[in-house]
Amino acid sequence: MGVGPPPARRRPHTQRAGWQEAGVLLPRGAGRFGPSWPGSPSPFPAAPLPGSTPAPSWGRHNTLEWDPHLSWEMFSILKQEDRQLAPSPALPLGTDHGEGLGRESSEKRDEEPADFYGLGDPAAKFSQISPYLSSRGSIIKCFRDAAEEGYKAYHLDEYDEDKNPNGIINLGTSENKLCFDLLSSRLNQRDMQHIEPPMLQYPDWKGHRWLRDEVAGFLTYYCKAPVPLKPENVVVVNGCASLFSALATVLCNPGEAFLISSPYYGAITQHVYLYGNVRLVYAHLDSRVTEMDGRPFQLTVRKLEIALQGAKSEGINVRGLILINPHNPLGDIYSQEQLQEYLDFAKRLPDPQKTHVIWGTSKDFGISGVRFATLYTENQDIANAVASLGCLHGVCGTTQYQMAQLLRDRDWINQVYLSENHSRLRAAHAYVTEELETLGVPFLRTKAGFFVWIDLRKYLHTDTFEEEFSLWRRFLDHKVLLSCGKAFECKEPGWFRLVFSDKIHRLRLGMQRIREVLGKEPQVAKTPSPCQPLEKSIQSR
């Protein structure tokens, strides 16, 4: 796989309104803010497509009102009683939703134009068109990234201690493999093996009522909601990806966008784009520590404002803000004050009708193969619209029953599962971070997630994503799979995400292989990592 030329600016064009709009994003100013994949390694030679036409200007949806929806991938927001949230005193938001900050940020932008803003351009990476597929079908077919290439290699050469000891160790997929024993024994208990007619018949596409009762109870308890959450606000589907897809489709028209801070879990790009034809506007975070940024990759309202203004200046209609909390890949956990600031940014007073929370069992219970996720929203319009799409995202009835049993079993979750899971995660995290310290690799020390965000910039010869990709490639050649920063749309090349939630013997082997790769790399003297002072301060404690 070579490094492709700059991404194609022209995309297939069809006669129909919906897709057409998607095809014409980045109407102007693209050069100024740069393509979304600057110099990114692309497996696809970018060539103009047959039938492509110059981009028309924005027509229908260019009213630039800031009318955002918030999506959260974690439930701690439910802790807050919306009515009790006061407007943030910290931020001088004008009456016109951030007008003041907008002015400030546009001044700022003259100094650092492309710094904090980017626009996802998912279709830019592809070029082949199939005679059998529609234009968008061709885009969907080619929709993949470097990470997927890695997974392909991984699945062909998976590590197995007996059968394939030289296979690839996967430290790239964010899965918790530490508690399979607990989960499999719990899921094999007798109470799980129950079948009754409704489970085998067409369900309510929002999910069986008894399951939605359990989900509401579960979220009330673990999110510490001040008042009981209501089952009628719960919609159950087969995974968080489906929820992103459904929400993008019902909240945005084709070609509209969500705002998200980068780095972020990069698959969201596909989740909102493939069916929904919705794009992402990036608020780029970086590792510099300044007066305003007390820590690396800190999300501030100012950065969100800058990105929003950037999108507005290009005529992009931003319909909502996506936050991931605890953050993937950074592992950050937002404080209540931060959460409140972000909500204030979305609307001066947090608006429960525009706040939608996503949670699933994949990560917290380590059962990503079960395909179960839930949306919590007080907005019945949105719940019903998502439920309409629910027939395309249905969950098996017997699985729904098992999930209800699982979520109901508070004793097991609290006394057996969570304590054991957390202690295993802590041990694995401790092992990996000690190894990283020995190697002299800086990293962000956080207390959530299955991964550490590591700083390998000193191993890059030049600060480019080509270099990052070639380092990622060398890891893969040495049979260890990591996720590189580009997969998270990180602004700075050289950051990687390392997943540690696996058995110790695999971690050992994986770390050993990482050491081998890095041992061969000459280190390039650069500015010290922002993580190091942080490390020292923590170590000295």
Place this chain on the structure above:
Amino acid sequence: MEERFLHLEEQRVQLEQRRLEVERDHEFRMFSIFAQMLNILKQGSGASPGPAAPMSWQGFGLAPEDPKRSRTPQGPEQTFPVFYGLSNPGTRHLQGSPYLSNRGNDIKFKSGINDEGNAAYYADKYDEDKNPNGIINFGISENKLCFDLLSKRLSQSDMHHIEPSLLQYQDWRGHMFLREEMARFLTYYCKSPNPLKPENVILFNGCGSVFSALATVLCDSGEALMIPTPFYGGIVNNTYLYGNVQLVYAHLDSKITETNTRPFQLTVEKLEMALQRARSEGVHIKGLILINPQNPLGDVYSQGELLEYLEFAKRHELHIILDEIYMLSVFDESATFHSVLSMDRLPDPQRTHVMWGTSKDFGISGIRLGALYTENRDVAAAVANLCYFHGISGIIQYQIAQLLRDHDWINQVYLPTNQSRLKAAHTYITDELKTLGIPFLNRNSGLYVWIDLRRVSVRKRKLMVVVGEWGCSGNGEAFWRPDLDSLGSDSPPTHPTPVAAPSTYTRAPLRRSCCCFAVS
């Protein structure tokens, strides 16, 4: 200890069987009520042709047209469009929500329709003890005759298996073990001359999802697929919600002519007409959808017919999507189902896509499993990227593989029992219909009967369910709706005594499935 456990288990099984018997008896009683009500309606209706109206049961038993009542448009301008129609799912807004995008409002409106029926049904559900005057939902095509067999099979110890890979992220096209099993299963039951290849099998959480993904990768937004009517109306939503793909209708009707030797016969001529008409209106048709065995007609296409349709599609470079979800629900030897996968040579294999799922043939619509078989690598790769959104639990994939692998149980236990129960229920219902003097299409497949209630003028009754799934909006809507256009039917919307109604003949399924008819 173990003995005691076995004893308890035995008792449990006996109890369960008794419960099912009671339930079946109950369903019988339910149908009696239904039949009685029909009788009352007939008697109370002045428009009724009377109990002794001549009916032809055999073969394609539709009553002859009554010229006075026939409202088929006669004008030269109207005869042409009768065979053509275009779904327009996006135009029926009620009020937009300020929180939703334009298409979000479209989508919500869909759920609005479903909700109206379902909400009415769930709010006033029939229960023999608690709510004997409640609504009986005859809208959903589900096979409830074999729950006992399926629940027993799915509870066997070989089903309770969990291994790490089942709980982890998977190949989004489905676990290879299940794709292999599905390929073997389809090779065997579709009588494929050559073994089907696992890499051509892609798994989804239901056939609705297959339609959604195929529509999205084959058509651009606003393009169309063609389908003969009447058809299972859920497809309208499946292709429209995400894909924004419309359906062009090739309308079939019940008139018998020289070229139409049976009611609602699908001919290439009708397909040609609909295609030409759509093209003349600038609608871009990318493919043809066929349901075989047909829902709601119960037709099974002959090999010759199939070949004609396939040649038609090839001639116009159309993709052809074959929905064979009822392939094992043919319950009489007089009808033989021919899968398109059984053909030695497909006219256009790269544009032929076949789907099947477990919902109907195994009566487990709640399990959510559908499969696409396509030889086209581009189509396979493109839909695979959408499988993200249509994933199935690994544990369930394991169970389905166990089920499909068990040919002994399927052939010796399940299929014979299922087919004999379907046949018994069909016989029972059709006998009742004959007694009532209601014409119907006498077919031997599917879970439903397409009945002709044009002469039965009735008012809105709690018992009756109108738009079924062959309507336009989702699964079984338990409510009355005079909007015939949405039935995908050729009768004009103003027609006062609308057409036909399918009915399940099954005893057990009666409670929530069957009968649809429109009323005046």
